[in-house]
Amino acid sequence: MLTKAQNRRASIYVMVLGTAAIVSSIALASLVTLQVQSRSKDLTRDRRQAELIARGMVDQARILIESDNNWRSNRSVGVWTTLNSGNSAGQVKVTDPDGNLNDDPMDPIQILGSANTGDSSQKVTVSMYGVAEPIPAITTPIFANLSFSVYSGKRCSVTGGPIFTNGNILNVGTILGDTQSSLYFGPSPSGTRTTGVQLRSLPDASVMSYYVGLAQPVAFTGDWVGRVLTPTNNFGGATQVNGVYRIDTGGQDIQISDTRIFGTLIVQCGSSKTVRLNDRVLMQPARPDYPVLITDGNLEIDLASGSQNLSESVAAVNFNPPGSPFNSVADSDQTDVYPNEIQGLVHSRASIFLKNESRVIGSLLGEGLITVTDTPNVFYDSNLTTTPPIRYSNIKMKIQSASWSRAVD
Secondary structure, three states, X not given: OOOHHHHHHHHHHHHHHHHHHHHXXXXXXXXXXXXXXXXXXXXXXXXXXXXHHHHHHHHHHXXXXXXXXXXXXXXXXXXXXXXXXXXXXXXXXXXXXXXXXXXXXXXXXXXXXXXXXXXXXXEEEEEEEEEEEEOHHHOOOEEEOOEEEXXXXXXXXXXXXXXXXXXXXXXXXXXXXXXXXOEEEOOOOOOOEEOOOOOOOOOOOOHHHHHHHHOEEEOOOOOEEOOEEEOOEEOOOOOOOOOEEEEEOOOOOEEEEEEEEEOEEEEEOOOOOEEEEEEEEEEEOOOOOOOOEEEOOEEEEEEOOOOOOEEHHHHOOOOOOOOOOEOOEOOOOOOOEEOOEEEEEEEEOOOEEEEEOOEEEEEEEEOOEEEEOOOOEEEEOOHHHHOOOOOXXXXXXXEOHHHOEEOOO
């Protein structure tokens, strides 16, 4: 049997052991807590680092798009670029809804940036969509690449924007409207006169061949008089759903009069030959994102717009037969009248001559000279800015702001 003193010593020993155990447990718990906190900080740091890298990979894809006008043809869907740095790795992947980047410049795309840092993985995705921005050459009523001139005693009126030329303006007549040019000679226009302009680029050289590739050929049999050309009417020949037609004159001039065209006409005659729009003609594009006329020859617009309409009775032609309505109306008579004017974008790869009281509602683009020899009126159509014709625009990819999100597997 233990004495009281021995019991006291035993109790003290047990208390010391218990206290030591408690202290050890507290120390161990503190150590574990510190380790957990340190681990948590590491994970938080890695997660933030991985997210930054993932977003950076998305930005890398955007930079590649913005720096390469031909990115759709130069790249394909899939992984575009990767990153390996220390304990971090990342990549960016680009996808197109139909799997083909190069089939439509307006196709949206999705960019997926992913990254790993330590044990943390992050993915960020964003969508981009195409916006067509018109080339500067079609944002004005008249664009003359080489020079613009008005003959003595003649007058040119422009509305909705300036006459613009990369060259000089020689005015020995009257200009009603604003002008922008390299140099200006002659009486000032009625509006503002700006010189020393920054040059504007021409459309890409492939524009005409692009529309030729879409067009239905029309046999050349001489001048056109009393014709109707629409998506459903091609003088009895094969039609084209968007009203795109091509005529090759074999190096001869062609004159078009008393004719209605609802579509896009491409005339191949050669740079030394001339397409003449004479007396009474109505031209309108069937699609707002297509031009109304392209030619590789000179263009002479000689319409009596101020005094004559396009008349069915005068031409002895029904210009709105069944299947080819005008303003949603088709009939079988020859009693209707129509505006005598050209609507839409007109593009000559040579020079343009404006005669008579010709009226154009759209834009004239001449890669050579534009010369005024009478009293034409040109009104800019702002639809060319909001819906520029295909191949007359630059496609800019914009971020769909609400599409930023973290992706999960």
